[in-house]
Amino acid sequence: xxxxxxxxxxxxxxxxxxxxxxxxxxxxxxxxxxxxxxxxxxxxxxxxxxxxxxxxxxxxxxxxxxxxxxxxxxxxxxxxxxxxxxxxxxxxxxxxxxxxxxxxxxxxxxxxxxxxxxxxxxxxxxxxxxxxxxxxxxxxxxxxxxxxxxxxxxxxxxxxxxxxxxxxxxxxxxxxxxxxxxxxxxxxxxxxxxxxxxxxxxxxxxxxxxxxxxxxxxxxxxxxxxxxxxxxxxxxxxxxxxxxxxxxxxxxxxxxxxxxxxxxxxxxxxxxxxxxxxxxxxxxxxxxxxxxxxxxxxxxxxxxxxxxxxx
Numbered sequence: 001x002x003x004x005x006x007x008x009x010x011x012x013x014x015x016x017x018x019x020x021x022x023x024x025x026x027x028x029x030x031x032x033x034x035x036x037x038x039x040x041x042x043x044x045x046x047x048x049x050x051x052x053x054x055x056x057x058x059x060x061x062x063x064x065x066x067x068x069x070x071x072x073x074x075x076x077x078x079x080x081x082x083x084x085x086x087x088x089x090x091x092x093x094x095x096x097x098x099x100x101x102x103x104x105x106x107x108x109x110x111x112x113x114x115x116x117x118x119x120x121x122x123x124x125x126x127x128x129x130x131x132x133x134x135x136x137x138x139x140x141x142x143x144x145x146x147x148x149x150x151x152x153x154x155x156x157x158x159x160x161x162x163x164x165x166x167x168x169x170x171x172x173x174x175x176x177x178x179x180x181x182x183x184x185x186x187x188x189x190x191x192x193x194x195x196x197x198x199x200x201x202x203x204x205x206x207x208x209x210x211x212x213x214x215x216x217x218x219x220x221x222x223x224x225x226x227x228x229x230x231x232x233x234x235x236x237x238x239x240x241x242x243x244x245x246x247x248x249x250x251x252x253x254x255x256x257x258x259x260x261x262x263x264x265x266x267x268x269x270x271x272x273x274x275x276x277x278x279x280x281x282x283x284x285x286x287x288x289x290x291x292x293x294x295x296x297x298x299x300x301x302x303x304x305x306x307x308x309x310x311x
Contacts, residue, residue, distance in 0.1 A: 065226070079239050
């Protein structure tokens with residue numbers, strides 16, 4: 001993650017050497033280096049760190065909650081719900097203010113999560129839940145496309161809506177940092193102590209209950225914290241797929257399934273992967289978006305995972 005962080009600060013249309021970065025931090029560098037570092041690169045990097053960490057943590061929680069290796073915020077429709085809420089706030093413009101878009105994103109993500117939980121309470125199998133996620137993605141995607149068509153006459157609104165569809169962290173400012181930073185940090189701090197109960201949850205509800213876990217309360221904690229992670233990540237980064245699916249599996253292959261280590265390592269891994277995937281978008285033109293890069297990385301991995309663990 002430190003290497004990805006350094007590369008994110010240094011690489012771009014205007015390259016910054018380690019010496020230039022250090023001098024800018026000390027306030028001794030030239031004005032252009034300070035502007036590039038503090039007004040452009042640093043907010044973008046911090047947003048990428050927290051968005052990646054939030055998606056990585058959310059993927060771990062979703063897979064533990066549903067005991068399904070293919071579960072992720074993107075596959076279950078939570079990201080699409082958050083994006084629909086954010087796009088609705090942009091198009092209608094009915095709630096002005098810095099935090100209106102994140103709030104709308106949270107509401108949309110919770111709406112999607114509520115639909116999935118309703119199916120889970122009715123005893124749906126994991127396969128049915130994933131199919132429900134596909135249906136929710138299609139439904140929310142249709143709503144977002146409808147809003148995009150409504151805003152087609154307004155070039156500025158259409159560009160913002162398209163951003164949510166493709167995902168990205170370019171042009172992020174310190175306002176976006178403060179949109180995501182407090183909520184994701186607080187949700188992460190509340191989630192990390194739940195590693196051991198999540199290990200016990202893998203034994204099944206009755207097994208975890210017999211070992212002293214309040215399963216009902218734990219499930220509510222997990223789903224609420226996961227939704228906050230996904231909603232805020234979507235609010236500042238749009239729909240960025242596959243990070244929540246790929247990173248937990250990579251960490252499991254490297255370090256095992258213990259959630260006490262899986263959670264923090266997936267946060268670090270998610271932050272690293274997102275920053276690394278963001279680097280090509282700086283050199284390949286405006287048409288190459290972060291969501292495209294993560295899909296190019298995550299799609300083949302999902303196919304490999306399906307081949308190893310057929311449903």
